[in-house]
Amino acid sequence: MEYGMLINYGLCTGCDTCEVSCLKEKGLNADEWGIKVQQIGPKKLGGAWEWDYVPVPSRLCDLCAERRAQGKVAPCEMHCLAKVIEILPVDKIAERMVELGGKKVTCFMP
Amino acid sequence: MTLADQPYVTEEDGVMKVRTCAWSPPGDHPVGCGLILHVKDNKLIKVEGDPENPVTNGRVCPRCLALDEIVYSEERLQSPMVRDRSERGKNTWKKISWDEAYDILEDKIHEIWDKYGAESIFTLTGTGRESTLYAPVYGPAICNTPNGASTYAFSGEACYGPRATITNYLLGAGVPEIDWAQYWEDRYDHPGYEVPKYIIVWGKDPLYSSPDGFFGHSIIDLMKRGSKIITIDPRLTWLGAHAEYHLQLRPGTDAAVGMGLLRVIIKEGLYDKEFVDKWCYGFEELVEAVEEWTPEKVQEVAWVDPEQLVGAARAFATNAPSTATWGVALDQSKASTQAAQCFLALCSICGYIDVPGGVTITKPTSFIGKWRYDMMDVLDPEMAAKHIVDPDGKYALFNAGAAMGGVQGDTLLNWLEGKWADRPEYYPLKMCWIIGNNPLACMADQPQRWYKAMQDLDFIVAQDIFMTPTIMGLCDLVLPLSTFAEHEGLVTPNYGRNQHFIGAMNEAIVNPNTKSDLEILIDMGRRMRPELWEGMETPDKFFDAKLKENYGYGLDEVKAVPAKMSGYEYRKYEKGLIRDDGQPGFQTTTGRIELYSPILDAFGEKPVPYYEEPEFSHLSHPELADEFPLYYTTGGRHISMFHSEHRQAGTTMRRLHPWPLVTINPAVAARYGIEEGDWVEVTSPQGSMTQKAHLTEEVNEKFIHVEHAWWFPEQDPEAPNLYGVFKANANNLIPHESVSVTGYGAPYKNGICKIRKVSGLDHE
Ligand code: SF4
Ligand code: SF4
Ligand code: SF4
Numbered sequence: 001m002e003y004g005m006l007i008n009y010g011l012c013t014g015c016d017t018c019e020v021s022c023l024k025e026k027g028l029n030a031d032e033w034g035i036k037v038q039q040i041g042p043k044k045l046g047g048a049w050e051w052d053y054v055p056v057p058s059r060l061c062d063l064c065a066e067r068r069a070q071g072k073v074a075p076c077e078m079h080c081l082a083k084v085i086e087i088l089p090v091d092k093i094a095e096r097m098v099e100l101g102g103k104k105v106t107c108f109m110p
Numbered sequence: 111m112t113l114a115d116q117p118y119v120t121e122e123d124g125v126m127k128v129r130t131c132a133w134s135p136p137g138d139h140p141v142g143c144g145l146i147l148h149v150k151d152n153k154l155i156k157v158e159g160d161p162e163n164p165v166t167n168g169r170v171c172p173r174c175l176a177l178d179e180i181v182y183s184e185e186r187l188q189s190p191m192v193r194d195r196s197e198r199g200k201n202t203w204k205k206i207s208w209d210e211a212y213d214i215l216e217d218k219i220h221e222i223w224d225k226y227g228a229e230s231i232f233t234l235t236g237t238g239r240e241s242t243l244y245a246p247v248y249g250p251a252i253c254n255t256p257n258g259a260s261t262y263a264f265s266g267e268a269c270y271g272p273r274a275t276i277t278n279y280l281l282g283a284g285v286p287e288i289d290w291a292q293y294w295e296d297r298y299d300h301p302g303y304e305v306p307k308y309i310i311v312w313g314k315d316p317l318y319s320s321p322d323g324f325f326g327h328s329i330i331d332l333m334k335r336g337s338k339i340i341t342i343d344p345r346l347t348w349l350g351a352h353a354e355y356h357l358q359l360r361p362g363t364d365a366a367v368g369m370g371l372l373r374v375i376i377k378e379g380l381y382d383k384e385f386v387d388k389w390c391y392g393f394e395e396l397v398e399a400v401e402e403w404t405p406e407k408v409q410e411v412a413w414v415d416p417e418q419l420v421g422a423a424r425a426f427a428t429n430a431p432s433t434a435t436w437g438v439a440l441d442q443s444k445a446s447t448q449a450a451q452c453f454l455a456l457c458s459i460c461g462y463i464d465v466p467g468g469v470t471i472t473k474p475t476s477f478i479g480k481w482r483y484d485m486m487d488v489l490d491p492e493m494a495a496k497h498i499v500d501p502d503g504k505y506a507l508f509n510a511g512a513a514m515g516g517v518q519g520d521t522l523l524n525w526l527e528g529k530w531a532d533r534p535e536y537y538p539l540k541m542c543w544i545i546g547n548n549p550l551a552c553m554a555d556q557p558q559r560w561y562k563a564m565q566d567l568d569f570i571v572a573q574d575i576f577m578t579p580t581i582m583g584l585c586d587l588v589l590p591l592s593t594f595a596e597h598e599g600l601v602t603p604n605y606g607r608n609q610h611f612i613g614a615m616n617e618a619i620v621n622p623n624t625k626s627d628l629e630i631l632i633d634m635g636r637r638m639r640p641e642l643w644e645g646m647e648t649p650d651k652f653f654d655a656k657l658k659e660n661y662g663y664g665l666d667e668v669k670a671v672p673a674k675m676s677g678y679e680y681r682k683y684e685k686g687l688i689r690d691d692g693q694p695g696f697q698t699t700t701g702r703i704e705l706y707s708p709i710l711d712a713f714g715e716k717p718v719p720y721y722e723e724p725e726f727s728h729l730s731h732p733e734l735a736d737e738f739p740l741y742y743t744t745g746g747r748h749i750s751m752f753h754s755e756h757r758q759a760g761t762t763m764r765r766l767h768p769w770p771l772v773t774i775n776p777a778v779a780a781r782y783g784i785e786e787g788d789w790v791e792v793t794s795p796q797g798s799m800t801q802k803a804h805l806t807e808e809v810n811e812k813f814i815h816v817e818h819a820w821w822f823p824e825q826d827p828e829a830p831n832l833y834g835v836f837k838a839n840a841n842n843l844i845p846h847e848s849v850s851v852t853g854y855g856a857p858y859k860n861g862i863c864k865i866r867k868v869s870g871l872d873h874e
C-alpha cells in the first residue's frame with residue numbers, strides 16, 4: 001500500500017513544529033530537513049490578504065514507514081499544532097481532500 | 111518507589127516513558143501541554159506529545175520538542191557560584207556547594223536584618239514561569255520584607271497585572287478567557303457547549319505565544335468548527351490575514367477603538383438589554399462616555415477603517431455566542447485601564463460573560479495562586495507598613511494591591527536612584543533576590559538606568575538555568591535551577607485565575623546539581639522563618655497539603671491522570687456561585703458588572719473609559735514628528751523563543767530565528783535604502799537599538815515592529831558588553847514612568863521613532 005501526506009495547508013500556521021519533530025525523530029543535522037515550511041505572503045490578492053505556509057517534505061522523508069508499521073503516528077502528524085498533516089493510503093486521499101472542504105488542501109508523495 | 115513503578119510511567123524496550131505536563135523552566139506560561147518524556151539510564155532522549163491529554167491531544171510546540179538541548183546544554187548552570195562584589199561584570203565565578211550557598215544566603219539575610227532591617231531587602235520576579243507562583247512568597251516568607259510579592263523591574267507592571275486587577279474590580283473575577291471547552295475531558299463534545307461564532311483576538315498573537323494557560327492553536331480547532339475571527343492589532347498577523355475583520359489600529363489607541371465598537375453596538379441597539387438591566391451597573395454613564403466616538407473619529411485618532419470597525423461591531427454583537435480574548439498589548443500603554451474597561455464592557459453588554467461559547471470566568475484566584483497572596487499576610491503590621499510606595503501618594507490603586515501586591519516598578523527605580531533620599535520615609539535598599547527574571551534583557555524600561563541603580567546594592571542573588579546578562583552584570587551569588595523534566599511541580603493555568611485543570615509535572619530525570627524555585631523557597635524558608643513551613647518539608651508534601659486543603663484530593667489523584675480537569679458551571683452569577691456570600695450577582699462593590707466603576711473613582715481614576723493620547727506620539731508632540739516620523743510597536747513573538755530565553759547559539763530554537771528582526775514595510779524600507787537583512791538602528795526620543803531588517807507588509811507604512819528581550823549568549827559575557835544585552839534591546843526605546851494614575855500600564859508597545867541603515871549590530 002502506497003501512502004501519501006495530505007496537508008490542509010489553508011490552516012497551516014507556519015509553527016515549525018513539523019520541521020523540528022522530524023529533525024528530532026530522524027536525528028538530522030542542523031542543515032538538513034525531512035520537511036521544511038515555506039511561506040508565501042502576506043500580500044493582497046483581489047483585495048484580500050493571502051498568507052500561506054506549506055510544509056514540504058524532502059527526499060529524506062519516508063513517511064516514517066517503520067514507525068507507522070509499529071502502529072505509531074508519525075511525529076510531524078502527531079505534534080502538528082494545527083492538526084493539518086495526515087498520512088493516509090493514497091487511494092483515500094482524494095476522498096479526504098473533498099471531506100476537508102477542498103480549500104487549500106494538497107498532498108505529497110515524497 | 112522507582113520511576114518504573116509510578117502510575118505515569120510506562121516502559122518500552124528499556125526506555126521509560128514519563129508522562130508529564132510542561133511548564134518551566136525553560137519558558138513558559140502555565141499551558142501544561144501533555145508530554146511523554148523518553149528516558150533511558152536517567153537521560154532524556156526524546157520528547158513526544160501525550161495523545162491522551164484532553165487539552166493538547168499530543169500536540170507540542172518546537173520549544174518543548176527541543177527540551178533536550180536545554181537540559182544537556184554545556185552552558186547550563188550546574189553548580190551554585192559566588193563572585194566577589196568588586197568583581198561584578200567579570201566572569202570570575204567560583205563554584206561552591208549548595209550548603210555553602212545556603213549558608214552565605216542565610217548569613218547575608220541575618221546581617222541585613224540586624225544592620226538595616228528586613229525592609230531593605232527586595233525581590234524581583236518575572237512573568238510566566240512557574241516561579242510566578244513562588245517568587246512572591248520569597249519576600250515575606252523567607253526575607254520577612256514587605257518589598258517582595260509581585261515586584262518587577264518593570265514600568266507600569268505592564269503585563270497581566272493591569273488586566274487581572276481591573277477584572278478583579280469590575281467583574282469581581284479572575285481573568286476572562288475564551289470558552290474553548292477547556293474545562294472538560296470531553297471538550298468540544300461536552301453537552302451544552304457551544305462554539306463561539308466570532309472570536310475577537312485583541313492585542314495578542316496566541317498561536318505563537320500560548321499565553322497564560324491558553325493553548326494558542328485551540329483557535330485553529332475553533333476555526334475548524336466554524337468560529338470566525340476579528341483581530342485588533344497594529345500588525346497583520348497570520349490570524350489577522352485569515353480574519354473576517356482586521357482592525358489595524360495605531361499602537362496604543364486601544365481605548366479609542368474599544369469606545370468606537372461600544373458606540374456602534376449601543377447606537378444600533380445590538381446589546382443584550384436584559385443582561386445589561388439585570389447584571390450591569392452604570393450603563394447610562396457608559397453610553398455617555400462613548401458618545402463622541404463615531405467611526406470617523408476613531409479613524410482620525412486610531413487609523414481604523416470605519417467599515418471594518420462597524421462591520422466587526424455588528425458581527426460580534428449580533429452573533430451570539432461570541433467571545434473575545436485580550437493580550438499584553440492592552441497592558442502596555444498608559445491607557446491600559448481604559449482599554450481594559452472597554453474590553454470588559456464589550457463582552458458584558460453583549461451578554462457573553464459566563465455563557466456557553468462566550469467568556470469563561472471564575473473566582474478571582476484559587477489554589478496555589480491564592481496561597482501566594484495569603485502568604486503576604488505573614489508580616490507583622492509594623493513591617494508591612496514599611497512597604498515602599500511613592501512618597502507623593504501616586505499610584506494608590508496599585509499600592510492597594512488588588513491582584514498583584516509588590517512595589518510599583520517606576521517607584522522602585524526612583525527609590526533605587528535616590529530620588530527621595532531626603533524624605534523621612536526613605537531608607538536605602540541593600541539586597542535583592544531575583545527569581546525567574548532577566549530584567550536587563552527583558553522588562554526593565556531604560557535598562558542601563560536599572561543596571562546602574564542596582565550596582566549600589568550590597569548583595570544580589572539570582573537563580574536560573576543559564577548565566578544571563580543580569581546575573582553576569584549584577585549578582586554575587588547564583589543558584590542553578592532544574593528544568594521541568596528534573597523536578598516535581600503542578601501546572602495551574604492562568605495562575606489560578608481561570609484554572610481549567612491541574613497538571614502533574616513529574617520528575618523524569620534526576621539532576622542532583624540543581625533545584626527548583628519551590629525547593630529553594632522551602633529550604634530557605636525553613637532556615638529563615640521555620641514557623642511558616644511546618645509540614646511542608648518537600649514539594650510533594652506541600653502539593654499534597656495544598657490539594658487536600660482546596661479540593662479534598664491529594665497529589666496521587668493528580669498524578670494518576672494526564673490532566674485533572676476542573677469542570678465548569680455556566681451562568682454562575684445567576685446561581686450564587688461566584689460571590690463569596692453565595693448570593694446571585696458579581697463580587698463587586700455594586701454586586702453587578704461595573705461599566706461605571708466607583709472603585710476607580712475612589713482611586714482618582716475616571717469611573718468610565720475615556721481616551722488619553724499616548725505621551726509620545728505625533729499628536730502629543732507635533733514638534734517631534736519631523737525627527738521621529740514613524741511609530742513603533744514591540745514584542746511580537748517567534749514561536750521558538752520565550753521572552754529572553756532560547757537564545758543559546760547553535761540550538762535548534764536559535765537556528766529557527768537567529769537574529770532580532772525589525773519589521774519594516776517594503777515601501778518604507780525603500781525610502782531609507784534598507785534591504786532585507788540590513789542592520790537598522792531604531793531611535794526613539796529615549797534611546798536607540800539595532801536589529802536586522804525584515805521587509806514585509808505585516809506592518810503598514812506608518813509604523814515598524816521591533817522584537818524584545820534579545821541578548822547574545824555567544825558574545826563577550828563581561829561588562830560593559832554583557833552578552834550584547836544593551837545593543838538590540840527594545841526597552842532602550844521605552845520611557846521611564848509614562849504610566850497612568852493607577853500605577854498600571856506603560857508604553858512598551860507604542861512610541862515614535864526614526865530609523866537608519868547601519869553597518870552592523872556594532873556600529874558608530
Ligand atoms: S513523516 Fe516522518 S520523515 Fe516524514 S516529515 Fe514527518 S516526521 Fe519527517
Ligand atoms: S506543524 Fe502543522 S501547522 Fe505547524 S508548520 Fe507544520 S504543518 Fe504547519
Ligand atoms: S506551549 Fe509549547 S513550550 Fe509551552 S508547554 Fe506547550 S509545548 Fe511546551
